[in-house]
Amino acid sequence: MYLVSIECFLGTTLMDESVSEKMAPVFISIFEASFVLGPAFGYIIGGRLLDVYTDFHSKLEITLQVEDTKWIGAWWLGFIFIFVLSYILAIIMSIFPAKMRKESTENHEMQVEDTKDPNENVLATKLSYGRLQDIPQTLLGLITNMTFMGITLGATMDGFLLTGQAAFLPKYLEAQFGLAASTAAMIVGGIVVPAGGIGTILGGFSLKKFQLDRVGAIKLYIACQCVILPLYMGFLLNCPSTGIVGSNKSYLNEDAIELTATCNANCNCDFNLGEFVCDTERSLSYLSPCHAGCQESINQTTYTNCDCLANFEVTVQKGICKNQDCNYLYLSVMLFFQVLFTFMGTMPGLVAGLR
Numbered sequence: 001m002y003l004v005s006i007e008c009f010l011g012t013t014l015m016d017e018s019v020s021e022k023m024a025p026v027f028i029s030i031f032e033a034s035f036v037l038g039p040a041f042g043y044i045i046g047g048r049l050l051d052v053y054t055d056f057h058s059k060l061e062i063t064l065q066v067e068d069t070k071w072i073g074a075w076w077l078g079f080i081f082i083f084v085l086s087y088i089l090a091i092i093m094s095i096f097p098a099k100m101r102k103e104s105t106e107n108h109e110m111q112v113e114d115t116k117d118p119n120e121n122v123l124a125t126k127l128s129y130g131r132l133q134d135i136p137q138t139l140l141g142l143i144t145n146m147t148f149m150g151i152t153l154g155a156t157m158d159g160f161l162l163t164g165q166a167a168f169l170p171k172y173l174e175a176q177f178g179l180a181a182s183t184a185a186m187i188v189g190g191i192v193v194p195a196g197g198i199g200t201i202l203g204g205f206s207l208k209k210f211q212l213d214r215v216g217a218i219k220l221y222i223a224c225q226c227v228i229l230p231l232y233m234g235f236l237l238n239c240p241s242t243g244i245v246g247s248n249k250s251y252l253n254e255d256a257i258e259l260t261a262t263c264n265a266n267c268n269c270d271f272n273l274g275e276f277v278c279d280t281e282r283s284l285s286y287l288s289p290c291h292a293g294c295q296e297s298i299n300q301t302t303y304t305n306c307d308c309l310a311n312f313e314v315t316v317q318k319g320i321c322k323n324q325d326c327n328y329l330y331l332s333v334m335l336f337f338q339v340l341f342t343f344m345g346t347m348p349g350l351v352a353g354l355r
Contacts, residue, residue, distance in 0.1 A: 016354055022211075024351070025203075025204040025207035025208055025347055025351050026204045026205065026208050028204060028347065028351070029204020030200075030201065032200045032204075032346060032347065032350070033198075033201050033343075034197075037193075037196075039189070042189065043170070043185045043188050043189025043190070044185075044186060044190055046075075046078050046185055046189075047182040047183070047185030047186040048186075049075065049078055050066075050073030050075065050181050051066055052077070053071070053072070053074065054073060054075065054076070056074060065301065065318070070275070073182070151218070151221065151349045151352055154221070154225060154345075154349060155349055155350075158342050158346070162339070162342065165335075165339075169184075169188050169335075170184040170187075173328060176238045176239055176328075177238075177328045178239065178242060178323055178326065179328070187328070187332060191332050191336060192332065192335045192336055192339055193339070195335075195337070195340040196339050196340070196342070196343040198340055199341060199342065199343030199346075200344070200346060200347060202340075203220075203224075203343065203344040203345065206347075206348075207348060212348070214351075214352050217349070218348065218349075220348040221345045221349045221352065223345075224341045224342070224344050224348070227341045228338055228341050228342055231337055231338035231341070234330070234331050234334030235331075237334075239323045240323060240326075242285055243321070244286070245284050245291070245292075245308070246258060246259035246260075246291060251263060252308060252310055259287060261308065263308040264290065264291055264293045264307065267290050267291075269291050275287075275288045275289065275318065276288070276319060276320045277292055277294070277317060277319070278321040279306075279309055280316075280321070281310070281311065282309075282310065283323075285320045285321045286308070286316070289306070289316065291308070292306045292309065292316055293306045295307070300318070301317060301318040301319075302317055302318075303316050303318075
């Protein structure tokens with residue numbers, strides 16, 4: 001994360017100083033989009049790795065299924081890939097020079113005079129920014145620049161939201177919509193995250209196409225933020241909680257919600273087992289086949305003769321019941337546009353801050 005932070009800030013500055021002012025938004029948008037497309041591929045590949053059992057190299061027979069709560073995917077393979085790719089990319093990056101272009105002092109001074117904004121809030125005194133004692137006065141100049149602070153505060157809030165989504169959105173989809181870990185990761189990586197790459201490129205293209213100055217970039221940034229705020233209401237969409245007998249549902253013909261009932265009192269069930277089974281007829285889950293009172297097993301995933309069920313002939317399947325009526329499409333669409341406009345506003349905000 002430390003190296004990524006260095007690339008993000010110093011890489012942006014290097015590009016801004018290495019290309020023309022007109023083309024800088026385009027190159028920076030492509031650079032920023034890579035920080036979105038990278039996690040997108042990571043989610044997709046990581047989702048596929050979670051379908052591989054962590055001890056796939058073992059000679060022991062694997063009887064667990066992906067839907068089992070005890071299933072552990074090969075999460076560690078991703079770190080090996082990143083380790084190798086990081087060293088390869090580090091070698092490639094070391095080839096680039098410290099400065100991509102050289103300009104004469106005269107041309108640089110003429111460019112500064114032409115692009116100088118008389119309304120811009122700058123320090124009245126000239127500072128030598130290479131000296132340590134000038135840092136407090138420089139920071140004071142930035143803090144008193146309300147435009148810069150407003151953009152920085154907005155970017156900070158966007159960063160909080162996007163960081164939380166990147167870390168917990170797959171788990172949120174799992175909990176709210178009953179999706180498998182691999183499916184949730186594929187949705188985030190294949191639908192939501194690419195919206196950030198598209199939005200970043202659109203933001204940079206808009207700046208170049210309409211030749212927006214600092215004020216125009218700020219107006220575009222504010223417009224994107226106004227579109228984003230209503231889209232966050234999409235998180236109010238959710239599915240009803242899965243009914244788990246003994247946790248939030250009572251056993252048949254029982255009033256109290258307890259893990260032990262008359263139908264399984266003599267089974268001596270293990271409360272830490274956690275091998276959920278689903279009664280598809282009533283869409284209710286049980287902590288284990290034992291808690292459902294099942295006496296026979298047809299195979300490793302199907303159980304029958306369950307005393308706690310309304311119909312003894314009904315079989316239960318391994319796994320938690322899924323809500324068939326719950327649709328995550330609406331939330332996915334709202335998240336797509338929320339991320340798209342968030343990153344579309346990132347480029348105008350970044351360019352306005354640099355100018």
